[in-house]
Amino acid sequence: MKNLGRLSETEMEVMEVIWELATSVTVNQLLDIFKTKGWKTSTLSTILNRLIEKGFLTKSLNGKVNYYDPALTLSEYKKSETQSFLSRLYNGKAKNFIAALVDEDELSKDDIAELKEWFTREDGKK
Template sequence: MKNLGKLSETEMEIMEVIWKSAAPVTVAQLLNIFDNKDWKTSTVSTILKRLIEKGFLAKSMHGKVNFYEPTLTWSEYKKYENQTFLRRLYNGKIKNFIATLVEDDDLSQDDIEELKEWFHRKDGER
């Protein structure tokens, strides 16, 4: 997967809306969705431009209107973020992450049992 830029909180908000949309979106549609934010057209346009530069969006023009659509799905983004997180903090190993949760008492016995059952089910699906 390509190397994506980091999303700010506002960029993530906009991407969540775009990911949920079934079709490419326009600045006007986003302004309507985020009408409680009191954003200007230039604000949304700047955010969308940054999202294109970071590799999250593609822009196409139909008539005089720009349409924006994601370059990856929500699922692909989650996978990318998980891999980045694990590489950066846990040497790329999920075991190291889980070990930290166990050692820091962040997993209850119920959590551990639930994970065991989940792994057992997943192993049975193979």
């Protein structure tokens, strides 16, 4: 997967709506969805263009209307963000992240038991 740009809070909000709709969207559709924000067409167009530049959206023209589609799924985005997070803070290792949670008492005994059960279950799938 290519290296994606970082999403601002507003960009993430727009992408979450697009992922949830699971169909091509237009600026007018998004303006209607985000009407409580009071965005103008130019504001939303700027956000969408940034999402295209960052690799999150593609744009196609049908007649005089632009249609926007996600360039990746929410699941693919989560995987990319997780890999980036682990790489930046934990030398690319999930074990280091989990160890940090345990060392900082962020995981309860129940959490640890659930993780052990999950790892056992997942190991048996292979």
